[in-house]
Amino acid sequence: xxxxSLIFLIIxxxxxxxxxxxxxxxxxxxxRYIITxxxxxxxxxxxxxxxxxxxxxxxxxxxxSSALGPKGSPETVARLNEQLGLNDPLIVQYARFLGSVVxxxxxxxxxxxxxxxxxxxxxxxxxxLELVIPAAxxxxxxxIFGGAFAASRRKRTADYSLRLYSVIxxxxxxxxxxxxxxxLFGVKLGWLPIAGRIDAVVGTTLHHITNIxxxxxxxxxxxxxxxxxxxxxxxxxxxxxxxxxxxxxRLTRIxxxxxxxxxxxxxxxxxxxxxxxxxxxxxxxxxMIPVITLIGLQVAILLAGAVLTETVFSxxxxxxxxxxRISSRDYTAVQSVITMFALFVALISLAVDIIYSLVDxxxxx
Amino acid sequence: xxxxxxxxxxxxxxxQKVGFARRLLAGRRWYGADWWLVAISAVMxxxxxxxxxxxxxxxxxxxxxxxxxxxLAPGAxxxxxxxxxxxxxxxTELSDLEVPTGDPRPPVxxxxxxxxxxxxxxxxxxxxxxxxxxxxxxxxxxxxFDTLDEVLQAVADGTVVAAVVQSSEYEQLAGNxxxxxxxxxxxxxxxxxxxxxxxxxxxxxxxFSRLIWGTRIALLIGFSASIIALVLGVPLGLLAGFTGGxxxxxxxxxxxSLYAFPGLILAISITAVLGPSVLNVIVAIAVLYIPxxxxxxxxxxxxxxxxxxxxxxxxxxxxxVEILRRYIFPNVIPSVAIIFxxxxxxxxxxxAGLSFLGLGLPPNTADWGIDLARGQGFIQTAWxxxxxxxxxxxxxxxxxTMMGEGLMEIFNPKLRER
Numbered sequence: 001x002x003x004x005s006l007i008f009l010i011i012x013x014x015x016x017x018x019x020x021x022x023x024x025x026x027x028x029x030x031x032r033y034i035i036t037x038x039x040x041x042x043x044x045x046x047x048x049x050x051x052x053x054x055x056x057x058x059x060x061x062x063x064x065s066s067a068l069g070p071k072g073s074p075e076t077v078a079r080l081n082e083q084l085g086l087n088d089p090l091i092v093q094y095a096r097f098l099g100s101v102v103x104x105x106x107x108x109x110x111x112x113x114x115x116x117x118x119x120x121x122x123x124x125x126x127x128x129l130e131l132v133i134p135a136a137x138x139x140x141x142x143x144i145f146g147g148a149f150a151a152s153r154r155k156r157t158a159d160y161s162l163r164l165y166s167v168i169x170x171x172x173x174x175x176x177x178x179x180x181x182x183x184l185f186g187v188k189l190g191w192l193p194i195a196g197r198i199d200a201v202v203g204t205t206l207h208h209i210t211n212i213x214x215x216x217x218x219x220x221x222x223x224x225x226x227x228x229x230x231x232x233x234x235x236x237x238x239x240x241x242x243x244x245x246x247x248x249x250r251l252t253r254i255x256x257x258x259x260x261x262x263x264x265x266x267x268x269x270x271x272x273x274x275x276x277x278x279x280x281x282x283x284x285x286x287x288m289i290p291v292i293t294l295i296g297l298q299v300a301i302l303l304a305g306a307v308l309t310e311t312v313f314s315x316x317x318x319x320x321x322x323x324x325r326i327s328s329r330d331y332t333a334v335q336s337v338i339t340m341f342a343l344f345v346a347l348i349s350l351a352v353d354i355i356y357s358l359v360d361x362x363x364x365x
Numbered sequence: 366x367x368x369x370x371x372x373x374x375x376x377x378x379x380x381q382k383v384g385f386a387r388r389l390l391a392g393r394r395w396y397g398a399d400w401w402l403v404a405i406s407a408v409m410x411x412x413x414x415x416x417x418x419x420x421x422x423x424x425x426x427x428x429x430x431x432x433x434x435x436x437l438a439p440g441a442x443x444x445x446x447x448x449x450x451x452x453x454x455x456x457t458e459l460s461d462l463e464v465p466t467g468d469p470r471p472p473v474x475x476x477x478x479x480x481x482x483x484x485x486x487x488x489x490x491x492x493x494x495x496x497x498x499x500x501x502x503x504x505x506x507x508x509x510f511d512t513l514d515e516v517l518q519a520v521a522d523g524t525v526v527a528a529v530v531q532s533s534e535y536e537q538l539a540g541n542x543x544x545x546x547x548x549x550x551x552x553x554x555x556x557x558x559x560x561x562x563x564x565x566x567x568x569x570x571x572x573f574s575r576l577i578w579g580t581r582i583a584l585l586i587g588f589s590a591s592i593i594a595l596v597l598g599v600p601l602g603l604l605a606g607f608t609g610g611x612x613x614x615x616x617x618x619x620x621x622s623l624y625a626f627p628g629l630i631l632a633i634s635i636t637a638v639l640g641p642s643v644l645n646v647i648v649a650i651a652v653l654y655i656p657x658x659x660x661x662x663x664x665x666x667x668x669x670x671x672x673x674x675x676x677x678x679x680x681x682x683x684x685x686v687e688i689l690r691r692y693i694f695p696n697v698i699p700s701v702a703i704i705f706x707x708x709x710x711x712x713x714x715x716x717a718g719l720s721f722l723g724l725g726l727p728p729n730t731a732d733w734g735i736d737l738a739r740g741q742g743f744i745q746t747a748w749x750x751x752x753x754x755x756x757x758x759x760x761x762x763x764x765x766t767m768m769g770e771g772l773m774e775i776f777n778p779k780l781r782e783r
Contacts, residue, residue, distance in 0.1 A: 173759070175718065187745055300626060304627040
């Protein structure tokens with residue numbers, strides 16, 4: 001079983017079970033909402049996939065000869081064109097492409113080892129997950145507590161400095177933050193590695209199961225490998241997480257301040273509950289609702305940031321794969337990777353919206 | 366008229382007495398911190414625009430000029446062979462050592478084992494070739510010494526007319542020989558005075574000059590992409606919001622899909638297809654930001670459309686075009702202006718990201734993203750290559766973001782209350 005399908009099983013099966021549970025136990029309104037939301041995801045995937053296809057198909061020059069370069073003889077080019085179906089009418093190619101999106105079988109790559117693209121992605125996708133998930137958690141924790149803290153110290157130094165922090169973080173180019181962290185912790189202090197996922201020597205001892213190295217190391221009890229993996233993870237995660245945290249600080253702060261002005265918070269205060277409890281227990285909970293919806297939109301920033309972070313840290317994930325394949329002009333692979341990104345974004349926003357509808361009953365159709 | 370004036374508050378009357386510039390200044394009384402935010406960021410934005418328009422006024426060197434030695438640290442003086450002589454002798458450059466043909470050749474001191482003698486020979490040879498037939502010659506006699514101290518002592522004593530020494534070593538001992546002065550360097554254009562305040566890069570270009578030239582491309586991309594997106598997004602948003610129906614549905618689904626997709630990845634694929642050029646980068650980034658304007662304008666149009674005054678205009682038979690032009694458009698414009706400022710910042714960041722990935726811009730453009738990408742390979746040795754371009758990006762983006770933030774707080778009272 002390929003690591004990619006394993007990951008899909010690990011994430012997909014519980015998600016499906018959860019969905020069915022919600023569906024069976026939920027109210028009629030909730031059920032209707034989920035159906036509508038899923039129905040709306042399909043056109044989104046369709047539009048994005050079509051966009052990717054048509055944008056990449058208006059390339060001046062044909063992909064095969066540019067991928068082969070000067071080495072390709074006219075016969076090879078013609079044969080590959082035939083093999084890839086690039087001689088067919090555009091509409092046929094389009095239909096075939098949509099089919100490949102449904103079956104997730106993107107064919108073989110034009111360059112490199114000419115391996116199936118799905119296999120290549122099953123090595124790259126777990127690397128991106130390993131980077132993106134801890135970064136998202138880190139930025140959420142930092143952002144939510146930072147935002148709540150700023151709101152509780154409104155118009156005081158802590159508030160102003162946290163607001164300044166979020167504006168400056170927003171203005172930082174993520175790749176530059178990565179470079180600066182490399183310079184400080186990697187080069188000047190020499191504490192952490194600045195490139196790759198694992199030390200080459202330790203890497204040979206690691207048994208690959210999911211290709212998420214930290215999980216693999218945990219499952220096989222390979223402690224030196226786990227140590228190396230975690231050390232390699234620190235700087236990329238910090239880079240991506242810090243950049244995202246600015247947005248969350250802002251969102252949480254605004255929403256907590258707004259919730260603080262509501263009657264039930266006043267009532268809680270009147271009952272003599274301590275201010276800290278009021279903020280973190282009463283206000284923060286309700287303030288989180290709009291923040292959750294915005295997580296869906298942050299996925300786009302997260303993925304774009306991941307592409308740059310992976311490039312800075314030579315992290316062999318999907319983003320670097322995309323950039324590598326663009327420079328080797330392998331359009332089959334490029335098309336597939338971007339489609340995968342589109343699918344990922346659509347699924348995450350679907351998941352976020354369903355969770356949102358559970359948390360806040362007001363948003364059902 | 367008289368009645369109107371009576372109902373107006375005092376401060377408004379005061380405001381009407383003064384000119385536009387004074388009114389802007391007076392605004393700080395009501396807006397406090399936000400006014401200062403906008404003022405400071407507006408000055409920064411203006412400064413960057415001036416830098417972008419007249420880079421040659423501020424940059425010492427051209428964007429592609431190899432101005433000095435490679436990998437010179439910020440502020441460091443390049444280590445070049447320089448001519449030193451008695452301050453009173455008036456000899457400051459090599460051509461001062463010219464003598465009529467046949468006269469004794471002037472002795473010039475060098476330190477043994479240091480390549481300065483080679484530089485002296487080459488340079489003197491080149492100058493001498495130009496002099497052939499003029500009756501003068503430039504053929505200094507090289508006198509070798511064991512240490513720098515001996516050479517400088519010889520210059521001070523007058524044993525040799527001048528000496529050629531490495532500037533870095535000379536600097537350390539210069540204090541001991543007050544009568545000896547430094548002349549010009551012997552390596553063509555590179556002066557020992559330096560002037561590379563942010564150092565030089567791996568091919569000897571001045572980092573500071575390239576930063577200044579980079580402003581041009583950053584602002585060009587930021588402004589053009591945002592303007593194109595605005596010109597396309599605003600009418601589409603007006604149309605969708607005003608007409609509603611099936612057109613609105615279709616446009617909104619497309620725009621929402623675009624909006625949800627990671628912008629950088631979309632821009633990467635578009636530039637990958639279009640190939641490297643500034644125009645292609647602008648087009649790719651413009652596409653990303655159309656939904657931003659579309660969404661804002663559509664939302665505003667939807668709410669303004671329901672206002673009573675629009676209803677009233679409709680009831681007296683105003684045409685749709687008229688309603689759009691006179692009632693809806695003016696209400697939408699302020700938020701578009703604010704979005705524009707933030708948008709320019711965003712577009713600059715995206716553009717820098719693209720060129721950092723090596724996509725979009727032609728490889729030798731003076732661009733901050735390209736400089737950062739090139740500098741990354743030298744992270745172990747040359748920290749200044751990856752530090753300063755990033756600071757430049759941050760400052761530009763910060764200026765535009767802060768301006769947008771401040772304007773939003775001032776013009777959007779609902780947000781201001783928060």
